[in-house]
């Protein structure tokens with residue numbers, strides 16, 4: 499079974515870019531690796547519903563638990579693809595995984611309910627849906643102003659033409675998500691974590707340097 503590496507962080511942190519470069523550097527070193535990105539907007543029923551929710555063409559689910567269930571459904575529908583990738587490769591890089599659900603949905607309940615929300619999601623995904631826990635999670639720590647600039651650079655998405663989707667537009671949510679990731683990293687939630695800062699002297703680090711730091715940690 500391959501090594502499950504989850505790349506996590508707030509919107510615009512640089513996860514897709516880092517994930518692709520980690521795989522590129524592993525392949526160049528003769529190791530087998532691939533990326534799976536969640537949500538899988540065009541591959542699963544859950545992913546399609548989430549794209550519509552983030553684009554604002556479906557109402558936001560009535561509760562964070564309902565949203566969490568859709569994100570978990572997307573991964574449960576993808577379980578076969580995910581397990582086949584782990585069987586076929588030495589390293590499988592997940593561009594977002596279970597911790598995204600915990601960070602974002604716990605950011606949408608009162609602070610004293612956040613811990614219980616995280617535990618509920620972890621039990622749903624790793625328990626009821628039998629999804630494997632990551633071997634290592636990376637928290638890409640990108641300051642809010644820089645991440646916002648990077649979101650503006652993103653290519654057109656499959657699910658929306660808007661510059662910011664519903665979660666990206668909510669700056670308070672993004673701040674609470676960052677705080678949740680910092681706490682999960684500190685508390686080793688779902689296993690081991692490494693915090694990787696994506697900025698140096700106030701500017702974005704070169705993407706290849708960020709990826710090299712992650713590869714060195716494997």
Ligand SMILES: Nc1ncnc2c1ncn2[C@@H]1O[C@H](COP(=O)(O)OP(=O)(O)OP(=O)(O)O)[C@@H](O)[C@H]1O
Nearest residue numbers: 509510511512513514515648651652702703704705
């Ligand atoms: N270190 C970096 N330096 C400069 N540009 C970057 C860096 N990392 C990412 N970018 C650019 O920023 C944009 C957003 O990056 P990316 O798609 O990797 O973010 P993301 O965290 O996956 O976003 P989201 O989760 O919101 O979809 C892209 O245009 C990418 O090329």
Ligand SMILES: Cc1cn([C@H]2C[C@H](O)[C@@H](COP(=O)(O)O)O2)c(=O)[nH]c1=O
Nearest residue numbers: 509536537569594595598599602603665
């Ligand atoms: C996988 C996953 C994602 N989210 C949130 C995080 C983002 O704001 C959106 C979409 O992700 P993308 O990387 O911008 O495509 O959904 C979440 O709340 N729970 C999850 O499991």
